[in-house]
Amino acid sequence: MEKKYTLEDLQAVIARLRGENGCPWDRVQTHESLRADMLEEAYEAVDAIDKNDMENLKEELGDVLMQVVFHTAIEEERGGFSMEDVIRGICEKMVYRHPHVFGELSVDTAEQVLVNWEKLKKKEKHMDSQTAVLKSVPEALPALTRARKVQKKAADVGFDFYESGGALEKVKEEIGELETALTQENGNIEEEFGDILFALVNVARFLQINPEFALTKATKKFINRFEYIENSALSEGKQLSNMTLEEMDLLWDKAKKELSEKV
Template sequence: MVDFQQKEAYKFEDLLRIMELLRGPEGCMWDREQDHSSIRRNFIEETYEVCEAIDEQDPEHLKEELGDVLLQVVFHAQMEKEKGVFDIDDVADGICKKLIYRHPHVFGDVEVGSSAEILSNWDALKRKEKHQATDTSALQSVAKSLPSLVRAEKLQKKAAKVGFDWEDAAGAFGKVEEEMDEVRRAMHGDGDPEEEVGDLLFAAVNAARHLKVDPERALEKACEKFIRRFASMERQAKEGDKALADLSLAEMDALWNRAKEQE
């Protein structure tokens, strides 16, 4: 057994110690075997679970999921501490300096009159800080690991800041229609279907942005709606002593339309 004091309540320092012990010679074999790549997906999954807790407006669930994300931060920092590269204090030092630098209207003598002006200053300071000398470098800085809908929206917003954007939603929707035609042509051998579908999705994100709709959130709601209506279809089929697989497509379509009408 490792030397660790059991407590009624623990603090951040205890979490650091626990992780150090878990990665230590008398700790957990699984924890010692991990590296940044092996637990990379865990970080993504835990972050999405925080988002789910936020959507549920459940403080207890949110507290738990924030703890899981904090564990991931501590886990990765401990790995680098063991190699002598950096530790959690260096992580805190970096973010503190970044916040101070990017809030000159709070920690300096810059005056601002609106949140829009604050965001504009933030972007300018970020580009200077990251040595993004060109507009293209600003696009390239958007993480490739982001969900593609989120990444597309961020790319479009950055391009819009230099004026490369539709004047209104009508132009964006015109592009969606154009891309739909190209997908149709690709269906019949005129073009690459994957490329054209990608262009269509990118155009749809742009249209959503002009409507001030979060495309990721919109698609998430559409998925939930699909599940809800599918469940209604299945209930209706069972009321007729049938499984969905026993129905024709036309019959399922009729149940779908009924489920839609009932909402």
């Protein structure tokens, strides 16, 4: 019969690893040293979702849970919060932010839920201005995701274009400013380039496109097309490094046509 494990078992495993006769690596870890691991495990879980790989998702969720238990164990050792505190905190937050389920508030749509969620969050975090709300968006988020969240929170108080056309015109304006910066000796090219990305994220928001996902798909498409032109070149006994850009462009156009037809 398969052994049953509980959250307490996982906590005991981490405690043993962190103990006096535990693992040398685990014993020296800190919140800071595990920061990258937390991000990596979360991304791997998302990757499993994108691939609809539920067996892998099960494993990756375990890795994410291990990170939660690991960070909590570090705090318990320091006399900080405990797993009980973590669980209590999230339970209280979910009950507080769902008054339409646990209280007497009435809502009809998912959109109303989100509006009320933001109001309750602002009150809970003692944010006395919308600027404080914008600043609360974590800087550790991927840049495209953070830009999207900041723009959405600014739009919550009406600071927004009326429609996607205005957002698209802003992109064109920012491209023009980059072109100008490129002609200037001290033009701030990085800043202008960032403004273009920020404006493009705004367009994506209007079109209800997640810019992070869109860029991920575009990168995957590029790799697939590059694979096609490299395989095509190899089938003709050629190396890409020995081909002209014009020759590779011809294969690229062929890849666009043939791969799009297979979709």
